[in-house]
Amino acid sequence: xxxxxxxxxxxxxxxxxxxxxxxxxxxxxxxxxxxxxxxxxxxxxxxxxxxxxxxxxxxxxxxxxxxxxxxxxxxxxxxxxxxxxxxxxxxxxxxxxxxxxxxxxxxxxxxxxxxxxxxxxxxxxxxxxxxxxxxxxxxxxxxxxxxxxxxxxxxxxxxxxxxxxxxxxxxxxxxxxxxxxxxxxxxxxxxxxxxxxxxxxxxxxxxxxxxxxxxxxxxxxxxxxxxxxxxxxxxxxxxxxxxxxxxxxxxxxxxxxxxxxxxxxxxxxx
Ligand code: KMH
Ligand code: ZN
Numbered sequence: 001x002x003x004x005x006x007x008x009x010x011x012x013x014x015x016x017x018x019x020x021x022x023x024x025x026x027x028x029x030x031x032x033x034x035x036x037x038x039x040x041x042x043x044x045x046x047x048x049x050x051x052x053x054x055x056x057x058x059x060x061x062x063x064x065x066x067x068x069x070x071x072x073x074x075x076x077x078x079x080x081x082x083x084x085x086x087x088x089x090x091x092x093x094x095x096x097x098x099x100x101x102x103x104x105x106x107x108x109x110x111x112x113x114x115x116x117x118x119x120x121x122x123x124x125x126x127x128x129x130x131x132x133x134x135x136x137x138x139x140x141x142x143x144x145x146x147x148x149x150x151x152x153x154x155x156x157x158x159x160x161x162x163x164x165x166x167x168x169x170x171x172x173x174x175x176x177x178x179x180x181x182x183x184x185x186x187x188x189x190x191x192x193x194x195x196x197x198x199x200x201x202x203x204x205x206x207x208x209x210x211x212x213x214x215x216x217x218x219x220x221x222x223x224x225x226x227x228x229x230x231x232x233x234x235x236x237x238x239x240x241x242x243x244x245x246x247x248x249x250x251x252x253x254x255x256x257x258x259x260x261x262x263x264x265x266x267x268x269x270x
Pocket of ligand 1: 106113
């Protein structure tokens with residue numbers, strides 16, 4: 001069986017310490033969280049950065065400092081978020097690709113996000129994909145809905161993506177595609193052969209998607225960005241508790257963790 005890759009989405013851009021006091025919400029806390037989960041065997045850190053006031057930021061200086069420190073202290077593969085915050089400009093989202101990172105998220109369509117819209121018009125998606133290709137940054141293709149697979153094939157036709165493709169199928173948010181086996185299998189039926197994918201879900205559907213992904217021998221994404229509860233009514237005391245839960249599930253299934261070298265090979269990192 002393919003060894004398991006865990007992506008940790010440690011903070012995101014939406015939550016605050018009012019939602020959970022365990023959110024790493026300033027540069028030092030994000031760096032510390034990265035170090036902790038790296039020691040547990042997590043291979044990829046999906047990175048959103050906060051400033052000293054706990055506000056999401058794409059300021060290249062602050063983002064650059066956090067990246068430098070995480071690279072200095074861990075061997076994590078850094079996957080910068082090009083989604084940012086729903087209010088971020090397209091220009092600032094594109095600016096994240098100037099950072100020295102080997103992966104970046106690439107969402108393949110627009111979707112309702114809380115009371116806002118996470119806007120991803122085709123020209124932006126194409127510009128992001130083109131820049132990633134030029135800079136040899138591996139896109140993680142974020143699939144919130146089956147319609148986003150249509151955009152994937154548009155990018156393939158335009159030769160903006162380099163195989164093998166890596167997807168993150170993220171279901172179960174309000175107004176998104178529901179996190180069901182049927183919906184996941186419908187999406188999977190449209191993935192090119194030899195693609196890799198991880199399963200992730202929002203709130204209580206994080207467990208649903210992780211279980212389905214593990215059952216299918218795929219990879220997983222966990223972390224406080226997607227879900228702040230360890231179980232019903234009990235907050236996770238940091239990303240490490242969510243990672244620990246994945247490690248226990250993997251152990252039960254006899255699934256071993258991928259090394260960083262294996263991870264790079266599986267994902268076809270440049
Ligand atoms: N914060 C959301 C608007 C990504 O990181 O690429 C976008 C998001 C997806 O979190
Ligand atoms: Zn994100």
